[in-house]
């Protein structure tokens with residue numbers, strides 16, 4: 001067909017320009033790469049040693065599938081539905097199995113150093129560390145990781161954490177005073193979820209370098225750090241599904257597309273360290289140890305490992321690894337307890353029988369309250385702050401699964417604390433419900449039976465990870481929660497402003513649970 005264009009116009013009818021042979025050559029040239037890519041995927045799929053394991057069809061072909069699942073922002077419940085459909089072993093990537101096999105938790109997360117972290121962690125290291133050369137969290141070489149961790153690990157033991165209690169008390173007192181002045185006295189509705197975040201950051205500022213950031217003082221994320229930290233974690237979660245994308249996005253030298261740095265917090269960490277080393281840190285009281293002091297001690301005990309750069313890295317890691325995770329857990333605790341008034345009343349009664357209003361609860365007294373412990377343990381099980389698969393590379397000897405099949409070395413496997421923590425074989429048919437009482441000794445249960453049950457349940461508890469890479473800050477975050485939760489309950493009557501609120505409606509990423517609008521009133525009893 002001839003072109004209808006006038007003389008001199010570019011002909012739009014390609015048949016005029018190209019003859020049939022040329023058209024087919026062009027078609028082939030365009031199709032060839034597509035066919036090659038398809039064949040490559042097809043062969044990879046057909047020959048994969050993980051082909052025998054069930055899972056969504058697309059997940060076996062490309063990691064784009066799981067990237068899409070993470071983008072949906074309700075990744076963990078989606079993965080749980082997959083386990084309900086396919087069973088305990090689900091292939092969620094061409095080279096990745098998600099296991100709901102608590103009996104293997106001590107194998108995959110162990111201390112022998114053979115099970116290394118996948119590249120999920122490696123490529124995100126610079127993001128977590130605010131571009132400071134510190135890789136302890138994400139280090140995939142376990143030997144190097146152990147070397148980096150050696151100088152600081154004792155500072156996270158229970159006695160070292162307990163030594164920071166005076167700092168904790170001062171920041172908890174501040175928290176109560178702010179809530180009292182801004183919400184209890186005025187009757188205004190409190191964005192309690194946000195406030196738990198401000199508190200968690202100020203808490204870690206004080207415990208880490210004896211300096212609050214001022215989020216509670218200002219009543220807002222005044223320098224955008226909390227928002228940047230959220231973006232960094234989102235980036236980490238997304239990029240980790242296809243780690244090479246980090247090189248195209250954040251690490252591309254022309255126009256980096258990663259999240260911004262937590263510049264203000266980094267500046268505070270650096271200036272605190274310099275002032276402290278020069279003996280000019282006005283915030284520091286030698287009678288109240290903090291982590292900066294601990295890390296400076298590590299510099300003297302391990303000068304071959306710890307220098308000023310490492311100290312800043314250690315300081316920042318405390319903040320990035322500890323603030324968001326603990327805030328999420330506290331929000332989940334208040335939200336779930338307030339949603340179930342039976343649980344709330346039981347908790348409130350026990351706390352109020354033991355603590356007066358107005359001053360921070362002591363850690364030792366709080367640890368003696370069985371229902372508080374049950375509530376904290378249930379929150380950690382029901383809503384783990386890390387609700388993603390913790391990927392590990394299977395060592396060369398392979399991994400034998402309960403069905404007798406062997407996952408070959410080099411493949412990736414992992415468990416998701418959210419899924420393993422809701423395993424019905426361990427926690428019973430009501431594993432999907434928030435029910436703190438399950439952690440109490442039953443009347444018909446002997447001490448021995450109760451101990452056995454708790455030992456079994458601990459194998460399915462991966463909220464803080466496990467083995468040599470278990471969370472370093474778990475004592476710190478637990479102590480924070482054991483103190484602040486009873487203090488708040490003893491101080492105020494707390495109610496959900498809208499009892500029908502769900503945090504699904506208030507935060508895109510379900511596990512971040514930013515919502516929880518609350519009314520805070522003077523303690524009525």
Ligand code: HEM
Pocket residue numbers: 136137138149317318319321322323325326329384385386390391462463464465466468469470471472473474476477
């Ligand atoms: C409720 C609060 C917290 C939760 C749920 C939590 C959870 C976790 C989990 C699941 C891991 C292991 C990740 C993996 O193996 O893939 C981890 C590692 C880690 N966490 Fe936490 N964390 C919390 C609080 C903290 C705090 C307060 C700090 C620091 C002050 C901290 C510092 C670390 C560090 C340094 C690691 C890496 C340990 C290693 O690789 O040896 N975390 N955390």
